[in-house]
Amino acid sequence: GDSVTQMEGPVTLSEEAFLTINxxxxxxxxxxxxWYVQYPGEGLQLLLKATKADDKGSNKGFEATYRKETTxxxxxxxxxxxxxxxxxFCALTYLNAGGTSYGKLTFGQGTILTVHP
Amino acid sequence: xxGVTQTPRYLIKTRGQQVTLxxxxxxxxxxxxxxxxxPGQGLQFLFEYxxxxxxxxxxxxxxxxxxxxxxxxxxxxxxxxxLGDSALYLCASSGPLGGELFFGEGSRLTVL
Numbered sequence: 001g002d003s004v005t006q007m008e009g010p011v012t013l014s015e016e017a018f019l020t021i022n023x024x025x026x027x028x029x030x031x032x033x034x035w036y037v038q039y040p041g042e043g044l045q046l047l048l049k050a051t052k053a054d055d056k057g058s059n060k061g062f063e064a065t066y067r068k069e070t071t072x073x074x075x076x077x078x079x080x081x082x083x084x085x086x087x088x089f090c091a092l093t094y095l096n097a098g099g100t101s102y103g104k105l106t107f108g109q110g111t112i113l114t115v116h117p
Numbered sequence: 118x119x120g121v122t123q124t125p126r127y128l129i130k131t132r133g134q135q136v137t138l139x140x141x142x143x144x145x146x147x148x149x150x151x152x153x154x155x156p157g158q159g160l161q162f163l164f165e166y167x168x169x170x171x172x173x174x175x176x177x178x179x180x181x182x183x184x185x186x187x188x189x190x191x192x193x194x195x196x197x198x199x200l201g202d203s204a205l206y207l208c209a210s211s212g213p214l215g216g217e218l219f220f221g222e223g224s225r226l227t228v229l
Contacts, residue, residue, distance in 0.1 A: 034217075041222070043121070043220035043221050043222045044218075046218070049217070099216055100148075101216050102167075103150030103165025103167075103173055103209070103211065104173050105162065107160040110160075
């Protein structure tokens, strides 16, 4: 079956450091890929997405490129802030022709990021 | 517009009891999904409802059930609670372009 593997955490960085969180996936078809973020005490929020190979998703300074040849979707940010401290989840789903996922995302285990001033 | 609202936020039950959790989706969203989040298993998909019909289902025992009402509000029920059912239960809704899920803050269930 499909699966998503994220780099083991937690990750601790100083403010303004470069961030990479690795994500690789195993899929039987051609999935869409997502990064979600969960701040303390809150639900998950979509951070960025990519729906096909070579697409780059970006938001709030975060970027990730859908690499089909390496089955990867690594999350990067050039300069992290204390406010980026959260848990980051990589996920995949399949969208039908109408763009519907039928609600099912397959998530990685999550990576805890802590940024110190 | 208002986000996804889940009630109650916290609850404590004992083994063998049952529990019902409620989710109000974003206005206009007709798809509601449920997830279980635990430290050991991470985020796992329970089921998805659309227009009062279950369209998709994960690999959970029959003790976990759900329903959706005509106003798109959804409930999930867990019967005969076990200690392992302690988790954060997240509800998510999606609109016409269903790829993006909008999550609520969750209902944290503790089973003693």
